[in-house]
Amino acid sequence: MLHEFLRNNREDLIERCRVKVNARPRRDASPGQLQNGVPMFLDQLIRTLEVEESTRPTESTRISGPAGGAQALSEVSVTAAQHGKDLLELGFSVDQVVHDYGDLCQAITDLAVERDAPFQVDEFRTLNRCLDNVISDAVTEFSYQRDEIFARKLAVESNRRLGFYSDELRNHLGTASLAFAAAKAGNLSLGGATGSILERALISLEKLIDESLDDVRLQSSDPAILDVFSLSKMIQEIVNAADPTASHGTCTLHVQPVDTSLGLVGNRERLLTAVAYILQDAFKFTKPNTEVLLTAYGAADRILIDIRDHCGGLAPGVEETMFLPYSQRGSNRTGSGLGLTIAQQSINANNGILSVRDVPGTGCIFTVSLPRHTLPN
Template sequence: MHRFLADNRDELIARCRAKMALRRLSAAQNEELDLGLTLFLEQLIKTLKVERTSEPQRSRKVSGMPGGGKPALSEISESAALHGRQLLLHGFTADEAVHDYGDLCQAISDLAVERGESIDANEFRTLNRCLDNAIASAITEFGYQRDSAISEKAATALNEKLGYFAHELRNQLCTATLALSVIRQGDVGLNGATGHVLDAALVGLSHLIDRSLAEVRMAAGMPAQHRLLPLAGLVEEVRLSASLQAQAAGCSFAASDVDMRLAVDVDRDLLLSAIGNLLQNAFKFSHENSQISLNAYAVADRILIDVEDGCGGLPEGSAESMFLPFVQKGADRSGLGLGLSIARHGIEANGGVLSVRNLPGSGCIFTIDLPRHTADT
């Protein structure tokens, strides 16, 4: 069989190339498969030659042990592992990584039949052993490299997120510390502009922590802790902090009166975090002297909570992308770009929907849509 393979090496590779062409692989992918198959074919021929000598067991150094044993170093396993690594770099999937070895096996079988070449049982077992070890080594290395790349990407994203979080936390804390230092000197009072700066920094710290805790809960897959809560009480809870944010941002804020009979069955912390993120976003991007409003009301069997800002309107086609993590659409790049993403996940965890409606030339309205309930009386 080794003579048959050596004599028909070019024909076998050509048949494999034809199968690659049917899969419409790129030039770089074709080149990598060519290299991998050519090297494997040489090692298969070498294995078959050694098995016809007086020391056939030496072929194990080339092709490895039969399947089922512990992994052992061999020429095929080493080159197949490198092949698996390169397949990942060239954009193959795990399934595609197996096809090239299968193509060669099929080409050998078809050509042997066409040329009337008989393959005895021992040589066929050797072929299968070589294919088995090569595929196993290639896929093992392919999986290891893929998992390593995924882990590295996740670690990089986490480090970036932690870095941004620490930076934002430090900025807010520094602002609060400086404001408090000036107030302690006795030259200004708590009710002046410096006091407002301190209030805004503390509110910012509170929102940052609440937002981060909400994200941790959702990322950990913790179940929402639903309770029936009066809608009016929730709106009143965010009214004070929103008023402080409005002063710091140079905007005005108004919240509508809420029907005392309306209620929502929600996780309180996740809903308040979502509303807080929407309001923080509104104050951050609205023009100076704009009015930000919070309106909560019922329509049929739904509770709607609107946060309207004065950002001037959204760029065309940006409505959905602004909910993606780390996306920041405005000129103000402070923060993590996570607020709207966290808000949407928090609302969805409560069985609701968060959407945005553009008001060209004016602003936009973010709407939280939740099932309607009636407050206990």
């Protein structure tokens, strides 16, 4: 089996990857730099393959994420994002992020050929899925962090320009004041040389003010100038108020830890209420003795809040009408049928998107996607 092959040859594979990494220009990999990269991913790959051989194979997505490129919080996504961030801080490029994980795939293939180790098609399919997810998550976080650094540089440049603007404004105002004082003291005509100095100073002041007003108009719609609030605190408030026993007493709520550096911008109360509506809907339809899973995490420039229930899956056609007013998705007809409609409207009003994805035979996943912001220090 592939997981046994990987476990037995773990150190050899890591060393092969380190050799490949060090052979590339400007890339000298130390054990510390690789801590959140290849070794950790290799362990997650081994555990994924082991779970898929167990009686609960679908649980492997919590380790390595689903197939098909759908955004989802998993152990792989967290460590890959950290690895991408680490490489950016070390000054590497996005292609080096991709190569780091491609090296592992090549090392596994080379060693398998050398040992003449046969593997099943499903095992290679799992390997490809894990590699696809880890590369995607690492590159996504690398790109987001790079954009954040660029935005901070722009902010520094903007402050520098503001300092120059203030100095210019003070100089022109000083010139105008001196010219006016001289004209007043000497009872001079404004048609002379002193009047010309005053006129040029006033024209320069007018130009500076016009330019600054143009900048204000361009930035007036920027949501970054609004207050940013904590995603983790909002989720904690929702969880504290949530009641999984509202519909029946056998449902449990499981919440994944939330990165405390993640922030949101918008109407906090409306967003809090919207997510609470979705959570209560999940409690309502989840089958007895199952759980509702809530995860909130960053993915590139978005915040994703996933609420996964165990309703058994959606009936045909329900996915298309779920957010319509007075729509009901099951035999439980309690409530007005407006909760999800109100939630969608509130999320849309805050530049967000509410969607649902069916997991046949298991349940469905509601995803709230909102613009991502970093909390101020």
